[in-house]
Amino acid sequence: MPVSLLMRELWGDEPPASWLTTLQTYILNLRKVLATTTGLRTEEVAARLLQTKAGGYVLDLGTGSLDLHRYQVAVASAREFLLAGDDLQAVRTLDAALRLWRGPAFLDVRGGRVLESKRRQVEESRLVAIEHMVGAQLRLGMYHEVLTELAALTVENPLHEGLHAQYMIALHSLDRRAEALEVFRTLRDNLVEDLGIEPGARVREVHQAILGADGGRGHDALLAKVVDFRWSTAADTARVY
Incomplete structure (x- = not known):
């Protein structure tokens, strides 16, 4: 992490005259905390964990020591399962x-x-992972399993078209067509009121497929096509505001 970036993060555009000395004190205190936590001496922490490099600092806690890193590795593995068409293993890995x-x-x-x-980047990654797990669950016919989570997620993310489309698909697949259509109406109202725009192509296709379906659990060709999106295409079809 460059020293200049740390300066802007801590003090914005108006750092104090003594910012560099203060930053060095912060780093020393952090090394002491790490020493207490790990049982290492402060000098060992400086040499192995929180190192001084040219123009900045490097925090090296080792592979797998951070939950964020473990999460990212698991998501990368799930992506490979999805691209290979192994939805069951993808669901397990994403879960x-x-x-x-x-x-x-x-x-x-x-x-x-x-x-x-x-x-924001990490939170968005979580939403994408959820959307892909739900997509795989829908392809596996796990309609009941996704309903509760989608009901909450669509309230928490009232402008997220992908999650609303999946909620509509799950409801329709359980013979709850009227509720599925109501989800679309709610989404459209939110988009028009907050952003002045209409829903995107993907969620409109789901809406039209439900309107044209005969009811029951069977999906027509269009609805099945919409459900069958993979990791490589979801970024192009989902809109999040």
């Missing part, structure tokens, strides 16, 4: 990855613009 979450990212950390950007 394990998402269980590492115990609340919002960096919940107890006060940060600046850099950390806030990272927080």
Whole structure:
């Protein structure tokens, strides 16, 4: 992490005259905390864990020591399962990855613009992982299993078209067609009221497929096609605001 970036993160555009000395004191105190936690001497922490490099610092806690790293590795594995068409293993892997979450990212950390950007990135990654796990569950016919989570997620993310489309598919697949159509109406109202736009192509296709279906659990060709999206295409079809 460059010293200049740490400066902006801690003090914004108006650092104090003594910012470098203060930053070095912060680093020393952090090394002492790490020493107490790990049982190492402060000098060992400086040499192995929180190292001084040219123009900045490197925190090296080792592979797998952070839950964020374990989450990212699991998501990468799930992506390979999805691309290979192994939905069951993808669901298991994504479920394990998402269980590492115990609340919002960096919940107890006060940060600046850099950390806030990272927080948003990680939170968005979680939403994408959830969407792909639900997509795999839908392809496996696990309609009941996804309903409760989708009901909550669509309330928490009222403008997320992908999650609403999946909720509509799950409801329709359980003969709850009227509720599926109501989900679309709610989404459309939210988009029009908040952003002045109509729903995107993907969720409109789901809506039209439900309107044209005969009822029952069978999906027509269009609905089946919409359900069968993979990791490589979801980023192009989902809109999140």
